[in-house]
Structures are given as C-alpha cells and as structure tokens.
Amino acid sequence: MEIPVTNIPLFKGCALAEVEDLLSSVVFQRKKFTAGSLIVSQGEVCDRLLILTEGKVVGEMTSPTGKSLKIEEMEAPMVLASAFLFGKQNKFPVSVTALTHASFMVFQRNDLMKMFRLNPRVLSNFLSMISSRAQFLSEKLRFHSFKSLKAKVAFYLTGEAGTQKKFKLKHSQEEMAELFGVARPSVGRIFLQLQNENIIDIRYKNVTIKNFDKLAELCNH
Amino acid sequence: MEIPVTNIPLFKGCALAEVEDLLSSVVFQRKKFTAGSLIVSQGEVCDRLLILTEGKVVGEMTSPTGKSLKIEEMEAPMVLASAFLFGKQNKFPVSVTALTHASFMVFQRNDLMKMFRLNPRVLSNFLSMISSRAQFLSEKLRFHSFKSLKAKVAFYLTGEAGTQKKFKLKHSQEEMAELFGVARPSVGRIFLQLQNENIIDIRYKNVTIKNFDKLAELCNH
DNA sequence: CTCAAGATGTCACATTTGTTACAATCAATT
DNA sequence: AATTGATTGTAACAAATGTGACATCTTGAG
Numbered sequence: 055m056e057i058p059v060t061n062i063p064l065f066k067g068c069a070l071a072e073v074e075d076l077l078s079s080v081v082f083q084r085k086k087f088t089a090g091s092l093i094v095s096q097g098e099v100c101d102r103l104l105i106l107t108e109g110k111v112v113g114e115m116t117s118p119t120g121k122s123l124k125i126e127e128m129e130a131p132m133v134l135a136s137a138f139l140f141g142k143q144n145k146f147p148v149s150v151t152a153l154t155h156a157s158f159m160v161f162q163r164n165d166l167m168k169m170f171r172l173n174p175r176v177l178s179n180f181l182s183m184i185s186s187r188a189q190f191l192s193e194k195l196r197f198h199s200f201k202s203l204k205a206k207v208a209f210y211l212t213g214e215a216g217t218q219k220k221f222k223l224k225h226s227q228e229e230m231a232e233l234f235g236v237a238r239p240s241v242g243r244i245f246l247q248l249q250n251e252n253i254i255d256i257r258y259k260n261v262t263i264k265n266f267d268k269l270a271e272l273c274n275h
Numbered sequence: 276m277e278i279p280v281t282n283i284p285l286f287k288g289c290a291l292a293e294v295e296d297l298l299s300s301v302v303f304q305r306k307k308f309t310a311g312s313l314i315v316s317q318g319e320v321c322d323r324l325l326i327l328t329e330g331k332v333v334g335e336m337t338s339p340t341g342k343s344l345k346i347e348e349m350e351a352p353m354v355l356a357s358a359f360l361f362g363k364q365n366k367f368p369v370s371v372t373a374l375t376h377a378s379f380m381v382f383q384r385n386d387l388m389k390m391f392r393l394n395p396r397v398l399s400n401f402l403s404m405i406s407s408r409a410q411f412l413s414e415k416l417r418f419h420s421f422k423s424l425k426a427k428v429a430f431y432l433t434g435e436a437g438t439q440k441k442f443k444l445k446h447s448q449e450e451m452a453e454l455f456g457v458a459r460p461s462v463g464r465i466f467l468q469l470q471n472e473n474i475i476d477i478r479y480k481n482v483t484i485k486n487f488d489k490l491a492e493l494c495n496h
Numbered sequence: 497c498t499c500a501a502g503a504t505g506t507c508a509c510a511t512t513t514g515t516t517a518c519a520a521t522c523a524a525t526t
Numbered sequence: 527a528a529t530t531g532a533t534t535g536t537a538a539c540a541a542a543t544g545t546g547a548c549a550t551c552t553t554g555a556g
Contacts, residue, residue: 136406137405137406137410137413138406138410139406140399140402140405141406141407141409141410142403142407143407143410147413167395167398170398171392171395174388174392177388177391178361178388181361181402181405182362182363184358184361184405184406184409185358185360185361185362185405186362186363187409188358188362188405188408188409189359189363189364191409191416192358192368193368194416195412195415195419199456203542203543204542226502226503226504227503227504228503228504235419235420236544237543237544238503239504239505239545240542240543242506243506245504246505246506258503258504258552259503259504259552422544423511424513425512447532447533448533449532457514458513460513460514460534460535460536461512461513461514464513464536466534466535467535479521479522479533479534479535480522480533480534
C-alpha cells in the first residue's frame with residue numbers, strides 16, 4: 055500500500071532514479087505507526103519534516119483540560135506541518151494520531167536543506183507546496199472578510215461566472231456553506247433572495263446572471 | 276529614507292558585505308513609483324519578487340465592475356506576495372498602488388533561486404517568511420472555525436491565560452472584535468455573560484478565571 | 497428505465513449578532 | 527489633581543443566521 059516516491063508532492067516531476075539517488079545521499083528515517091497510536095504531541099518541537107506515505111491520520115487540538123477541539127483528517131501522500139518547520143513558531147499546534155496503519159518518511163531540517171541544494175526541483179516543489187497552502191488559507195480567509203453572507207455569495211458567483219452569463223456551479227450548497235462558514239439553508243436562502251431580486255436565475259446548479267452590476271454592488275455590503 | 280539592505284527580512288542575519296556580494300552576483304532592478312501610481316494590476320502574472328524598501332503601498336481587490344473591495348496597507352520593509360511567486364495560482368490577487376513615494380527591489384524568479392543557492396541563509400529567511408505567513412493565516416482562520424463567538428472568546432481566554440488564573444488582556448475589545456470578525460459590543464456582551472455565569476471575573480483588562488473547566492467546555496460549543 | 501441516495505427549495509421559529517447610543521471608567525498628560 | 531481622549535459597560539432594537547423539518551427534484555448506479 056506504500057505509495058511510490060515519485061507520487062510524493064515533494065518529488066513531483068523527478069524521475070525515479072533521480073529520487074533514489076537523492077534519498078541515498080541524505081539521512082532519513084522510515085517510521086511506522088499502528089492504528090490509534092500517537093504520532094506527534096501538541097506543543098512538541100517541530101524540527102523535522104514528516105511525509106505521510108501510507109495510511110490516514112487525524113490532527114486534533116487539545117484544550118488545557120484535555121478536551122479535543124478541532125479535527126482535520128489527512129491521507130497519504132501528504133506532508134505534515136510544512137509551515138511549522140521553518141516558521142517563527144516551530145511547535146506543532148496539534149496532536150497527530152494514526153487512524154489506520156501509517157508510514158512516514160522523516161527528514162531532519164538539515165537533510166531537507168541538503169536536498170534543496172542537491173536538487174532545485176525539490177526546493178521548487180517545497181516552495182510551491184507551502185505557497186499554495188498560504189494561498190489556500192488566504193482565499194478562505196477572504197470570504198470571512200465580507201460583512202454579510204450575501205456579499206460572500208455575490209463575490210463567489212462573480213468569480214465563478216468569470217465573463218460568462220450562464221454557468222454551472224462547481225460546488226454543492228453544502229460545500230459552499232462550509233466555505234463561507236455558515237449553515238446550508240442560509241446559502242439556499244440567499245440564492246432565493248437573489249432570484250427574487252431578479253439578479254440571478256438559478257435552478258439547481260445552473261446559474262444565469264441577469265444583472266451583473268447589481269451582483270457586483272452586493273459584494274460591498 | 277531608503278532602508279538599509281540588512282534590514283530587509285530576506286537578508287536578515289547577513290553581514291552588509293555578504294548582501295552586497297550576493298546582490299552583485301545576480302540581476303535585479305530598482306524601481307521607483309510616485310504616490311498614487313499603480314504598481315501591479317490584479318490578475319497580472321506574478322513572476323518576480325517585489326521588495327518594498329521605501330514608502331507605503333495599499334493592496335485592493337477590484338470587482339468586475341471596478342469597485343474596490345478590500346484593503347491592506349503595507350509599509351517598508353516588506354516583501355510583496357511571496358506566496359504567489361511559487362504557488363499554483365501565480366497571478367496577483369490584488370492591485371497594488373503607491374500611497375507615498377515608493378521604492379522596490381525586483382528579482383526575477385530565477386535570480387531569486389540563484390540567491391537561494393548562493394546563500395543558504397537567504398533561502399532559510401525566505402522559507403521562514405512564507406511559513407510564518409502560513410502560520411499567521413492558519414491561526415486567524417482557527418478562530419473562524421469555532422461555531423459561536425462565545426467559543427472563540429473562551430478559546431482566546433484559555434490561550435491568554437496559559438496556566439495562570441489572573442492576567443491582563445493584551446488587546447482591546449476593539450482588537451479582539453477584529454480578530455474574531457465581529458462587532459465590538461458583541462465581545463463585551465460575551466464578557467458580561469461569562470461574568471454572570473461566574474466563569475470569569477473581568478474588570479477592564481484584568482481577568483481572573485474562576486472556572487477553568489467550564490471555560491474549556493465552552494470552546495466546544 | 498427505474499429507483500434510491502443525495503441535493504435542493506423552502507418554511508417557521510429560535511438564537512445570535514449587528515447597530516446605535518450613551519454613560520462610566522481608565523490612562524496619560526499637563 | 528484635573529482634563530481629555532480612548533476604552534469599556536450596557537441597553538434596546540433591528541437584522542442576519544442557525545435549526546429542524548419536510549417535500550421536491552436531480553443524478554448516477556444498476
């Protein structure tokens with residue numbers, strides 16, 4: 055079940071021989087965990103890169119009294135906490151536990167840096183991964199910066215529409231609700247309102263924008 | 276008014292001679308803009324790193340009909356859009372305009388990569404910058420992931436308290452309101468509720484936590 | 497084509513949060 | 527110690543969003 059190394063995002067675009075060559079010139083460990091075992095504890099110093107090559111894990115935050123707060127599942131292939139290896143705060147903000155049998159490749163920071171030197175593509179991949187994550191977070195945060203749900207939806211719709219009047223929604227209302235951080239019927243309600251105000255025509259995933267200007271206007275309130 | 280190169284985050288920890296040596300071995304441009312002029316347009320391809328070395332600029336998004344949506348001010352020394360040079364989506368998401376007279380150093384991606392090769396500290400600084408940004412965004416987003424304002428405040432308070440029972444708030448209610456993405460009186464209202472429920476004692480910035488368990492409990496709802 | 501599972505439209509009602517406003521208190525400077 | 531500007535406490539009311547429920551429609555598997 056172990057994924058091939060060329061599928062690991064960090065080694066994307068590299069030939070198998072190239073990766074094997076690279077891996078033979080640095081030190082790293084392979085670690086295996088059984089389902090249910092603790093992989094890293096919240097607060098532990100993050101001085102190594104963990105690449106999940108097999109299995110599924112879950113990250114959760116624990117409050118001072120030991121209650122778990124927030125959960126995020128991750129599946130191979132995945133790099134864990136790449137932002138915490140180099141950032142100012144280099145402690146894991148979450149505990150990570152194996153959900154299934156899980157395998158990791160573990161690189162110390164120095165060895166990772168050495169790989170960057172030896173192979174510019176690996177560096178480029180790492181930069182791309184971490185940048186994409188920042189972009190993803192940034193985009194998600196943008197939605198929260200709008201004042202009302204109507205503004206969020208309006209912004210989303212103008213973005214999805216691009217220059218077209220008619221288009222199909224990529225996401226379900228459920229997914230949009232999650233993206234906007236609201237309940238599902240609230241999204242539906244906004245669509246209903248926009249319909250009644252004659253700004254869009256929506257029937258399931260088929261959207262026609264009837265008044266582009268008004269829609270853009272709504273982004274501001 | 277131009278800041279010294281050793282103050283630029285990208286060159287932090289480097290000696291002046293070291294930076295000058297480095298800069299002499301790569302190609303880069305210095306660009307100056309007068310107040311009010313457009314520096315980059317939204318949607319423009321981001322293939323270069325912009326380091327603001329003097330002045331103040333503003334980033335704003337424009338909707339399809341040309342209304343400006345969101346504003347973020349930036350002051351020297353500052354690196355612009357570092358996440359967009361390497362991420363998947365490498366177009367500027369905002370337009371940037373000079374607020375005052377502004378100076379930049381401009382590096383093409385290849386030259387930046389060359390500097391990474393020549394000087395590991397520069398690479399390390401860049402990784403740190405971009406990682407810290409991801410961390411910052413992540414932290415900010417965490418607050419939005421709580422269901423209610425009460426949960427956000429409870430989480431914030433447990434974090435600020437650490438292991439102490441009595442402490443002083445670092446932020447004003449205004450700042451907290453901004454962090455949580457709500458109106459200022461809403462924050463005050465929650466404090467009032469927590470007070471009435473005998474969970475905390477708060478008088479202006481002086482907080483005493485009277486029931487740690489209940490506070491932790493609240494983080495979950 | 498049929499059917500079941502999932503997605504959507506929509507409602508009534510409960511909660512939460514925003515808005516506006518003003519008085520009380522603090523903090524810093526004189 | 528007094529004054530002033532910023533912060534905080536608090537209220538009433540308006541508006542937005544959550545909740546739960548249900549009927550209806552779409553879509554994809556068979």
